[in-house]
Amino acid sequence: MSSTHHGFSDDFDVIVIGGGPAGATTAALLAQRGHRVLVLDRERFPRYHVGESLIPGFMLPMEELGLTERMEARGFERKYGGTLVWGNNEIPWSFNFSTGGRIPYSYHTRRADLDTMILDRARELGAYVVEEATVKETIEEDGRVVGVRYALRGLNGIQEARASLVIDASGQARVIGRKYSEVNWHDQLQNVAVWTYFDNCHRLPGDEWSNILIEGIKDGWFWGIPIDKGVFSVGYVTRSATASASDKALEDLFVSEVEQTTKLKEILKDAHQTSGYRTARDWSYTNERFYGNGWVLVGDAAAFVDPLFSTGVALATMAGSTLSKIVDKILQHPEIEEKALDRYAAAYRDFFGDIRYFVEQFYDRSKTKGFYWSMAQEITDPDKENADEVDFVKLISGLSGKHRLFNLEFDDLIADTGAPSDD
Template identity: 70%
Template sequence: MSSTLFGVPEEFDVIVIGGGPAGSTTAGLLAERGHRVLVLDRERFPRYHVGESLIPAFMRPMKELGLTERMDARGFERKYGGTLVWGNAQVPWNFSFIEGTTHEYAYHTRRADMDSLILDRARELGAFIIEEATVKEPIETEGRVTGVRFTLRGTDGMHEARAKLVIDASGQARLLSRKYADVTWHEELRNVAVWTYFDNCERLPGDEYTNILIEGLDEGWFWAIPIDKGTISVGYVTRSEEANKDGKSLEDLFKDEMAKSTKLKKMLEGANQSAGWRTARDWSYTSQSFTGNGWVCVGDSAAFVDPLFSTGVALATLAGSTLSKIVDKIIQHPEIEEQALKRYVTAYRGFFDEIRTFVERFYDRTKYKEFYHSLAQEMVDPDRERTPSANFVQLISGLSGKHPMLTLTIDDLIDEGAEPAAEQS
């Protein structure tokens, strides 16, 4: 590596590509366990990212990182549940996290602030963080990924770093998974979103004050996320083919559909648009391989699902927490790598597919809330140990408690009496 990167070694236990929530959670927890970790991100934090609403599953890895009290100290707004205008006859209904989980709240937050908080914590725990670093390609040695080559903004030439394992947390850029694996697109969720931000908004009344609003219409749905006292993020999601009808721009489509809304329209009566328009499309996919020789994916580089229930960040950080435990054992016992990562992939895919399947079926807006509650029970509690409404809350909170993703262990893969690799050297 170039000598201009003062104080940064060339050899690491783990290189993490991407400093977003998945990458920084994984890196921070590995560094806390004493491993030498390098994080490379092409941006300079804080940087913009959509996805301001979080769910209770997110609180588990944040507790591990020691960040829960800091989120309150930073003034992030607590989120206690949601309000939906969804289903047959568009009747409004609510849910509260306390009904189905041990975490009664999550947060709404500006992602630039939240993501910086997690990345700074990884740095504080001992990870080497290099921002404005663009990974160009993996380094391969005898068919195994053993490092990466990257450029650094403002410098000439290519830099190299090597590691025992490389983690792709590069989000939808999918820097390694794109090279080594194809993706499966989820046709039922081929959607387009257009969003912006509003100031001077009216909030939902009473106990709904901090709720996320999800309002369904005939051809799509809106989110409204309260970021602070007077600002909300508002987005419209519809099928890709609907977005192309009649030659309308996405901005005009947003305005026309917003005029048909009920609760959202009331919230925006006295508001003013305070930002430009942003769009995204066709975002629901699963990588056909989450891991390969010397590399493994976490977060959006592995899979991403429609944002209906704000599961993206929680799934990414939960996976990062689980992966950090797996990689910790792999570094100590390299012989278990293949089987350990196979278990991680199986649990991760299963967890993701459970959420994706529920979202796909929830998109049928011809039903009543009791149907959606029963659907959740069918998926996560077939023995009916809890009420259907509690199962619904548990599932959309990302905490369907018996799932292997939340309880994964690999200690049985380690031979009894085997010494960690560091002690054997």
């Protein structure tokens, strides 16, 4: 093995592009299983990222990583549920995560702190992490991706690293996905978001104190996330077409639409804005291909759904946990790679599709909460083993549990490869 100026060789079992939650989780769990893993990220952590509210499903991979106590020690704000102004006549209603299973809470966090904690854990478990490293291209041999070329910020020249498998966890940058796969945008979720941060905010009353607020208005909806103390992340989401048709800039639209709210306006009545506005648009998509010869996608690099229920980080880390188990099997039995990744891709696509379908239907605000509960039950529990409210909370918590993505088995593939030939 050759040596580089990093002090380690350039040959690995796995290269992970992206050190965010999906990449760091996948890398950490592979390193924990004894594999040689390189993580490349173009940023220097801690770095800003939106998506401060988490769901209980996120706690499952954090348990695997041994990070739940650290999250508590860091003083992250516990999140016990949500309050919605949504549905028929936009009547306020709430849900509690305790209804949905054994994990009764998650957290609101500053993503810079959370993401750094997960990436640092990957280091602790033995992954090699190189920050400020921009992947320029893949290395191909005989049609297979066998590594990447990357540049380090502030240094001349291009570095190379090789591996048995390359994982794209680069988020919406889709470093490998852009080259090897088309992307399908979801027409019903072509939205635009504009958000900012406020200090000196009020809180929701009583048991709703740390709930995320989701408040629907005529042409869109707002989120209100209590990050810590009196600080709130506040964002407005509307159809891209609606925003384009408006004669107002997104920032002015945000201000005018806040006046149409009830609960959010009360939270912000004595607050002052503490940052500029940020925007994003048309973010709901699925790649046509989730894997290829020598590469595989995970997290937002594979697919992303509208942020209505704050599922992004949980889906990314849960998929990363699943992928780490699959890649571990592939590294031990390389001959099962294609079939194993095909099984992963099909299950991942189905799981994501269920979430996307639910969010698309939930955007119909003419219904009652009972309709939304029943819809969740149809998706996750058609035999009606639970009450429909329980199924609703399980779904939006990421804890429905029965989906095949989290129960994939590969013993049959391994047995097939070990069977004697008929020749």
